[in-house]
């Protein structure tokens with residue numbers, strides 16, 4: 001366990017130094033991590049290879065990423081997850097993988113991760129509420145896991161569910177959302193190399209407020225698609241029910257691709273506020289598919305994205 005007083009190097013290292021150190025380590029063999037010597041007592045480090053899929057935009061600070069969160073199981077204020085998530089038991093952890101797969105079962109977390117190449121993926125992250133961050137995730141491509149369990153030919157979608165445990169998740173004692181939190185992807189979206197299961201960030205195990213021990217990250221979609229603390233993955237034939245779409249289908253679509261041309265009914269999606277940029281920074285333009293259009297636009301060829309929002 002990491003004690004409150006134990007700061008790790010990402011807490012205490014200025015971003016510029018962290019970035020230059022990252023560059024140095026990259027030169028020294030392609031591994032971004034292994035900086036234990038700087039750290040003193042630290043949370044478990046995760047070794048991760050750098051990825052060409054990372055952005056070179058500067059990551060947000062560890063503090064921004066871990067204190068400004070949406071995780072309604074712990075409350076609806078941005079500070080609630082950081083205040084309440086420490087109580088969540090994340091070890092042991094298992095994921096039930098089922099539906100149209102060759103090897104269904106309940107897999108321990110270690111077994112889920114086993115054999116998957118762990119990479120650092122520095123991604124832009126755009127919430128539907130029109131704020132954004134840059135996060136140095138650690139994880140592996142969801143496709144690697146799906147290939148391992150064997151996707152059967154009838155499967156067209158992947159459905160995900162978060163843990164239900166109201167004893168540890170105070171938000172779940174109230175009907176804020178229809179628990180469990182549910183999300184889903186079309187199979188081609190799930191198999192896309194940008195789509196990852198993240199087990200950490202800033203080179204450390206995933207902080208609980210960010211979705212420990214394992215969460216989805218789909219960087220070209222609004223943040224609510226990136227479901228946290230996953231306990232169930234199902235391969236299914238039909239488009240699954242998803243939490244925000246169930247709550248308000250006119251406002252939150254199944255696809256929820258970042259799209260500056262399709263506004264939310266109650267606010268514009270044309271621009272965004274970068275968390276941590278400072279009060280004088282101003283808003284920045286939101287990019288089609290959150291800047292990942294070159295990689296993902298072809299998935300939606302022939303679709304009307306105003307209709308399939």
Ligand SMILES: Nc1nc2c(c(=O)[nH]1)N[C@H]1C(S)=C(S)[C@@H](COP(=O)(O)O)O[C@H]1N2
Pocket residue numbers: 065068069070071072073126127128162181209210211222223224225226227228229
């Ligand atoms: N289980 C669960 N997953 C969730 C949410 C949630 O409330 N519950 N919030 C979503 C939303 S709206 C966003 S913006 C991101 C926030 O991720 P972060 O706190 O790591 O930035 O998590 C998404 N995944």
Ligand SMILES: [Mo]
Pocket residue numbers: 070127128129222223224
């Ligand atoms: Mo969000």
